[in-house]
Amino acid sequence: MNDLMKVSSNPHVRSKSTTSSIMLTVVIALLPAAGFGIYNFGLKALILMLVTVASTVLTELAFEKICKKKVTIGDYSAVVTGLLLAMNLPVSAPWWIGVVGGVFAILVVKMLFGGLGQNFMNPALGARCFLLISFTSIMTNFDCDAYTGATPLANLKSGEAVDILDMVIGRTAGTIGETSMVAIVIGACILILFGIIDLRIPGSYIVSLVIFISLFGGRGLDWPYISAHLAGGGLMLGAFFMATDYVTRPITKRGQYVYGILLGILTGIFRIFGPSAEGVSYAIIIGNLLVPLIEKVTLPKAFGKGGEKA
Amino acid sequence: MNSVKERLVNGIVKENPTFVLMLGMCPTLAVTTSAINGLGMGLTTMVVLALSNVFISMLRHIIPDKVRIPAFIVIIASFVTIVQLLLQGFIPFLYDALGIYIPLIVVNCIILGRAEAYAYKNPVIPSLFDGIGMGLGFSVALTCIGAVRELLGAGTLFNIGVMPESFVPVSIFIMAPGAFFVLAVLTAIQNKVKIIGERKGKDMSKIQSGCGNDCLNCADTGCAKRLIDEKPSKVRKEIEIEEIVDEEAGEEDTKND
Numbered sequence: 373m374n375d376l377m378k379v380s381s382n383p384h385v386r387s388k389s390t391t392s393s394i395m396l397t398v399v400i401a402l403l404p405a406a407g408f409g410i411y412n413f414g415l416k417a418l419i420l421m422l423v424t425v426a427s428t429v430l431t432e433l434a435f436e437k438i439c440k441k442k443v444t445i446g447d448y449s450a451v452v453t454g455l456l457l458a459m460n461l462p463v464s465a466p467w468w469i470g471v472v473g474g475v476f477a478i479l480v481v482k483m484l485f486g487g488l489g490q491n492f493m494n495p496a497l498g499a500r501c502f503l504l505i506s507f508t509s510i511m512t513n514f515d516c517d518a519y520t521g522a523t524p525l526a527n528l529k530s531g532e533a534v535d536i537l538d539m540v541i542g543r544t545a546g547t548i549g550e551t552s553m554v555a556i557v558i559g560a561c562i563l564i565l566f567g568i569i570d571l572r573i574p575g576s577y578i579v580s581l582v583i584f585i586s587l588f589g590g591r592g593l594d595w596p597y598i599s600a601h602l603a604g605g606g607l608m609l610g611a612f613f614m615a616t617d618y619v620t621r622p623i624t625k626r627g628q629y630v631y632g633i634l635l636g637i638l639t640g641i642f643r644i645f646g647p648s649a650e651g652v653s654y655a656i657i658i659g660n661l662l663v664p665l666i667e668k669v670t671l672p673k674a675f676g677k678g679g680e681k682a
Numbered sequence: 683m684n685s686v687k688e689r690l691v692n693g694i695v696k697e698n699p700t701f702v703l704m705l706g707m708c709p710t711l712a713v714t715t716s717a718i719n720g721l722g723m724g725l726t727t728m729v730v731l732a733l734s735n736v737f738i739s740m741l742r743h744i745i746p747d748k749v750r751i752p753a754f755i756v757i758i759a760s761f762v763t764i765v766q767l768l769l770q771g772f773i774p775f776l777y778d779a780l781g782i783y784i785p786l787i788v789v790n791c792i793i794l795g796r797a798e799a800y801a802y803k804n805p806v807i808p809s810l811f812d813g814i815g816m817g818l819g820f821s822v823a824l825t826c827i828g829a830v831r832e833l834l835g836a837g838t839l840f841n842i843g844v845m846p847e848s849f850v851p852v853s854i855f856i857m858a859p860g861a862f863f864v865l866a867v868l869t870a871i872q873n874k875v876k877i878i879g880e881r882k883g884k885d886m887s888k889i890q891s892g893c894g895n896d897c898l899n900c901a902d903t904g905c906a907k908r909l910i911d912e913k914p915s916k917v918r919k920e921i922e923i924e925e926i927v928d929e930e931a932g933e934e935d936t937k938n939d
Contacts, residue, residue: 472852480863506854 391488394618395448397566401559402455402613408555409548413463413516417548421458423467427474428454435483449488453477456496456613459549460606460653461503463516469507473499493660494617497610497653504653519545525604525649528597536596539603550606560612572628573621573635574611578602580636588644601643610652611635620660627663627670634666635659686811693815699792700823700865701872706792709783710824711861717840720828721821722776723783728817730765731793734758735801735813742802754797759788792816823868830864831855 410418428450436443457473477499482491504511514523523546524534538544542552549556563569582598591597601607615621615635622631635655642651699705709727714720737757738745745753766784769777777784787793796816801809832838835855837845854860 502854502859505857505859506852507850508853510850 391447391449394568395452397563397568398452398613399448399455401562401568402452402459402549404555404558405549405552405609406455406459408542408552409459409463412542412551413548416516417463420461420463420465420467420470420548421455424458424461424470424474425451425454427471428457428478431475431478432483435479441487444488447488450478453482453495456549456609457499459609460496460500460547462511462514462547464513465510469503469510473503476502489619491619493657494614494620497614497657497660500653501657514545514547516545523605523649524600525643528600528604529643529649534600534604536600536603539600544604547606550609553603553608556608556612560608563612563616569612569616572625573615573632576629576632577611577615577635577639578607580633581607581640582636584637584640585644588640590644605643605650606652607639610639610656615656615659620663622663622666622670624667624670624672626672627666630666630670631659631663634662685808689808689811690815690818693812693817694819694822697816698819698823698872699795699816700820700827701869703792703795705795706790706820708786709790710827710865711858713780713783714824714828714831714861714864715856716779716832716836716838717825717829719776719779720824720826722773723780724817724821724824726765726769726776726780726784727787727790727792727820728814730758730761730787731796731817731820732810732813733761734793735796735809736806737761738797738801739804739806739809745802750798750802751794754794754802755788758793758797762788792820826868827861827864830868831860835860 406421409421429445432445432450433443435441436445454474454477457477458470461469461473477495480502481493481495481498482488485491500511522530524539524544527534535544539551540553542555544551560569560574564571581601585598585601586593589597589601615632622628638655638658639651642654643649693699697703700707700710706727709723713723734754734757738754741753741757762785765787766777769780769784796812800812804812829839832840833844834852835857836853837843837849837851852860855864
């Protein structure tokens with residue numbers, strides 16, 4: 373009887389990775405940047421992170437209990453959302469900012485659209501932009517015990533000198549998780565090594581931003597200026613952890629390049645021509661909204677279709 | 683006077699123009715930054731709606747079918763102009779707050795919709811109360827949206843501070859995105875109430891307007907049925923003539939080919 377073929381429906385090739393294992397890897401990859409944030413900004417950063425993560429997880433649990441749905445907090449996606457959101461908050465933000473943002477991210481951006489896999493934009497970024505519009509003064513107040521004054525990008529925009537080494541290491545003002553380029557790149561390496569993300573989106577994002585800035589930044593190929601743009605603000609965090617979000621990025625390979633280039637151009641436009649110094653969050657959100665269109669035009673042809681007619 | 687009460691209930695609850703029919707979204711989203719603005723816009727629209735309904739109902743046998751929409755627009759625009767000048771003269775703060783949205787009442791689909799769906803085929807008194815009911819429903823909806831947005835976005839209600847001092851206004855609620863959030867949530871609550879009511883066996887269906895068909899779900903968009911019901915012989919002839927003309931035209935086309 374062993375000669376019988378085993379008949380089953382697809383999928384025939386299975387991978388060991390599950391949603392929870394992928395999300396857990398992302399959490400681990402975020403830890404260097406989160407740890408540096410705590411080292412840099414003190415214990416208050418840790419408290420803000422814990423409050424935000426608790427708020428996202430509890431919101432998801434409460435929503436699923438109330439609506440009598442399957443409880444999905446075990447897949448750690450809410451933890452990733454909460455952690456990413458907290459890393460996008462300034463350390464001076466009061467604790468309730470984390471709670472409001474967490475509830476908005478999970479309830480409005482994620483669960484109301486059908487939960488994980490159905491959300492049309494990155495929940496953490498959606499919540500960040502919600503907070504940024506609602507509580508502008510709180511969200512752009514980067515004064516804390518360690519640093520006072522503007523972020524390096526704001527200084528760069530107003531034409532002041534910035535210390536690039538400090539920006540790469542992360543000894544600057546900014547949101548909790550975005551300051552250290554080194555820590556974020558370490559986390560990104562973990563993601564790439566474990567095959568969670570590839571370089572298509574971050575690579576095309578960063579390269580297109582570099583090209584945009586050298587064309588329109590007004591300083592040509594001024595490498596210190598360009599590297600300050602790369603190390604400053606949320607670019608690294610956005611490019612490696614948020615633009616690559618499985619749910620809100622294009623599926624097609626060509627689409628991912630289009631998406632990355634689009635993000636680079638949008639970020640460049642916001643940073644150079646826009647009124648504020650930073651533009652990564654808005655660029656990624658607008659990119660998220662365009663993903664269905666990008667997928668539509670970059671859909672590969674099915675085998676056997678569209679060839680030349682004999 | 684049963685139909686009067688019926689028209690009022692229909693306008694405010696069962697066929698609420700904002701939450702049920704989803705009409706007039708432009709002023710709904712744009713001017714509801716505060717409760718007083720929402721109330722002002724709602725009442726202004728109600729006045730125009732009631733007056734235009736009355737006039738269209740009175741003129742319904744005179745207006746030819748083929749030019750009824752331009753005729754409606756002329757009537758509505760006249761009343762909007764009157765109301766706009768009165769507001770400018772007597773309530774200037776509301777005039778300034780509503781701005782461009784007062785002249786835009788002319789193209790508010792609630793008014794044109796009620797003219798077409800109700801006033802044009804019903805007597806004057808029910809049309810008047812249909813207009814008042816719809817207008818009140820619109821006012822209630824706009825005031826609710828405006829109140830929630832003002833409360834969350836500025837911490838006040840009808841310009842009176844009601845929130846504790848420690849409350850930090852969520853300013854997104856008085857910007858455009860907040861209008862969408864509040865409208866969506868209020869509509870969801872309204873639907874939930876309706877579902878609960880239906881489970882308890884209450885009649886939550888809409889009261890039929892005019893033709894006996896629910897215009898919202900009526901597939902007959904040209905509403906030819908209405909014309910046939912009202913004036914059978916004349917309209918049928920016209921339709922037949924049109925068909926014949928069409929056929930002839932088609933034949934000529936094929937000949938030319």
